[in-house]
Amino acid sequence: MDPASRREQLLDIGLRLLETRPLEELSIELLADQAGISRGLLYHYFGNKQDFHLAVVRRAADEVIALTAPRDIPDPLEQLVASVGAYVDYVVDHLDGYVSLVRAAAAGNQSLRAVYDDARSALIDRIFEATDPERLADLGVHDTPAVRLLARSWGALVEDSVIAWAHDRAGLSREDLLDRLVGALVSMVVDL
Amino acid sequence: MDPASRREQLLDIGLRLLETRPLEELSIELLADQAGISRGLLYHYFGNKQDFHLAVVRRAADEVIALTAPRDIPDPLEQLVASVGAYVDYVVDHLDGYVSLVRAAAAGNQSLRAVYDDARSALIDRIFEATDPERLADLGVHDTPAVRLLARSWGALVEDSVIAWAHDRAGLSREDLLDRLVGALVSMVVDL
Numbered sequence: 001m002d003p004a005s006r007r008e009q010l011l012d013i014g015l016r017l018l019e020t021r022p023l024e025e026l027s028i029e030l031l032a033d034q035a036g037i038s039r040g041l042l043y044h045y046f047g048n049k050q051d052f053h054l055a056v057v058r059r060a061a062d063e064v065i066a067l068t069a070p071r072d073i074p075d076p077l078e079q080l081v082a083s084v085g086a087y088v089d090y091v092v093d094h095l096d097g098y099v100s101l102v103r104a105a106a107a108g109n110q111s112l113r114a115v116y117d118d119a120r121s122a123l124i125d126r127i128f129e130a131t132d133p134e135r136l137a138d139l140g141v142h143d144t145p146a147v148r149l150l151a152r153s154w155g156a157l158v159e160d161s162v163i164a165w166a167h168d169r170a171g172l173s174r175e176d177l178l179d180r181l182v183g184a185l186v187s188m189v190v191d192l
Numbered sequence: 193m194d195p196a197s198r199r200e201q202l203l204d205i206g207l208r209l210l211e212t213r214p215l216e217e218l219s220i221e222l223l224a225d226q227a228g229i230s231r232g233l234l235y236h237y238f239g240n241k242q243d244f245h246l247a248v249v250r251r252a253a254d255e256v257i258a259l260t261a262p263r264d265i266p267d268p269l270e271q272l273v274a275s276v277g278a279y280v281d282y283v284v285d286h287l288d289g290y291v292s293l294v295r296a297a298a299a300g301n302q303s304l305r306a307v308y309d310d311a312r313s314a315l316i317d318r319i320f321e322a323t324d325p326e327r328l329a330d331l332g333v334h335d336t337p338a339v340r341l342l343a344r345s346w347g348a349l350v351e352d353s354v355i356a357w358a359h360d361r362a363g364l365s366r367e368d369l370l371d372r373l374v375g376a377l378v379s380m381v382v383d384l
C-alpha cells in the first residue's frame with residue numbers, strides 16, 4: 001500500500017475510534033495499538049497529536065462534503081433535500097463520533113476551527129455554486145452577501161437539529177425534518 | 193455592600209474583562225487587580241477559577257434571559273421580534289465577550305455546557321410558556337416535542353446568524369434580520 005492510502009486507512013481507524021470516545025482521548029498510542037503498527041511510524045505520518053486530530057477532523061469533513069455532494073438533480077429544492085438527507089444519514093450512523101468532532105472543533109485551536117468553518121462554508125456555498133442562477137431566481141433566491149450570511153447560519157440550524165433528532169426523534173419523521181429544514185432556508189432567503 | 197451584591201459587582205467586572213479577552217485568560221488574579229481587592233477574598237467568593245468562570249457564564253446567561261424577557265406584547269410574533277431584537281442588541285454591544293462565552297461554553301466542561309444549554313432551553317421554552325396556547329394555535333403552532341426540537345435548534349440559527357451579522361452586516365438591515373429569523377421559526381413549526 002502506498003503511503004497516501006496507508007495514511008487514509010489510518011485516518012479511517014481514527015474516525016472509527018472517535019465513535020466511542022471524545023477527540024481529546026484519541027491518542028497516537030491508541031491508534032498505534034488498534035492499527036498494529038509502531039508509534040514511531042504514526043508520528044512519521046502525523047507529526048504530533050494535534051496534527052493527527054486536525055487530519056482526522058479534515059477527513060471527517062471531506063467525508064461529509066463528498067457524501068452530500070450535489071447529484072445532478074435539476075430541481076434545486078429536491079437537490080437540497082437529497083443533500084440534507086445524506087447529511088442526516090451520516091450523522092445518525094456516526095452520532096457519537098460526529099458530536100465529538102463538532103465539539104472538539106468548536107473548542108479547538110484556530111486550525112481545528114478553521115477546518116470546521118471551511119467545511120461548513122463549503123457545504124453551504126456549494127448550494128449556490130452547483131445551482132443554475134436562473135433556477136434559483138425562479139425560486140426568488142438571489143446570490144447576495146445577505147443571503148449567504150443567512151444560508152451559512154442555516155448550517156448551524158441543520159447541524160443542531162439533526163444532532164438533536166438523531167438523539168431523540170421527538171415524533172418527527174425524517175421526511176418532515178428535511179422538509180422543514182429546507183423550507184426554513186427558503187423562507188429566510190426568498191426575495192431578499 | 194452585602195456579600196451577594198458585592199459578588200454580583202465582581203461578576204460584572206468579570207463580564208467586562210471578558211469583552212477584550214477569551215474566557216481562558218480571565219483569571220482570579222486579573223479580577224483581583226481590576227477590582228482592587230485581594231485574591232484571597234476573591235477565592236472566598238468564587239472558590240476556584242473554574243467556579244469563577246461558571247459564575248461569569250451564568251451571569252451572562254441570566255443577563256440575556258432578563259433582557260429578552262417577554263414584555264406583555266399580546267401578539268406572539270411581535271413579542272418574538274422584540275425578544276430577538278433585544279438579543280441582537282445585546283450581542284452587538286458585547287460582541288467579543290459574547291463570542292468568547294459561546295466558544296468557552298461549547299468547549300468547556302460539562303458544568304459550563306450545562307449552563308449554556310439551560311440558558312438556550314430557557315430562552316426557547318419561554319416562547320411557549322409565556323404565550324397563550326390559543327394564540328399559538330391561531331398561528332397554526334402547537335406545543336409538541338417535534339416543535340420544541342425545531343424551536344431549540346432555531347436558537348442555534350439565531351445565535352450563529354446574529355454573531356455573523358454583528359461582525360459584518362452583509363447589507364442586511366436589523367429589521368430584515370429579525371423578520372427573517374422569526375419567519376424561519378414559524379415556517380418550521382407551523383402545522384406540525
